[in-house]
Amino acid sequence: MAFGEFDSDTNTSAVAGPTSSAKIVVAGGFGSGKTTLVGAVSEIDPLTTEALMTEASSGVDDNSATPNKTTTTVAMDFGRISLDSDLVLYVFGTPGQHRFWFMWDDLAIGAIGAVVLVDTRRLSDAFPSIDFFENRKLPYVVAINCFDRLLHHQIEDVRHALTISSSVPIMACDARERDSAKQVLISVVQHAIEHDAALPAG
Secondary structure: OOOEEEOOOOOOOHHHOOEEEEEEEEEEOOOOOHHHHHHHHOOOOOEOOEEEOOHHHOOOOOOOOOOOOOEEEOOOEEEEEEEEOOEEEEEEEOOOOHHHHHHHHHHHOOOOEEEEEEOHHHHHHHHHHHHHHHHOOOOEEEEEEOOOOOOOOOHHHHHHHHOOOOOOOEEEEOOOOHHHHHHHHHHHHHHHHHHHHHOOOO
8 A cells, every 4th residue: 555654743753753644636526625624524624726706717616516616726726634642634625616627537546545525415416426436446435525514325335325335435515624534544554455465466
């Protein structure tokens, strides 16, 4: 598994040993909550590339389900979270609009796994992300973002609608809540480890 290692901070006890780092990508459709999730979970001020939506996006970006959305990610979001004293995750959010998909390949380089954030009001928006990670054999989990803190569909019904394997973890979350977002990232790490362990030796 592509975990990086770097020396612990000089103020950290030598007993603690080296710290591992890993990269996770957060993808999903336009307005599914990617920037919100990265910002909620990050222990540093997140780097965002939000730009105001203009008339140029009219008819291109469908914000009918999120009418109050006035900005959009044009490059990436970036945050960092320490899951333990010896594991740091670097979290990269992808842009959701089709015209920025060319950036996904670069953002996915070196990632151990990914999150596909789903808005069940626009379920079809998740298919490009799912196809992207499956084609690259990158382990991913599906997180259903409960915008109003309610799960409107049974998880297995969403799995069936997305036609994803039973081996792919799927869960409900609230991208605004740090603990909820953190649990999603923990699931990615666990799934990536299991996926790596199942690969043929050699």
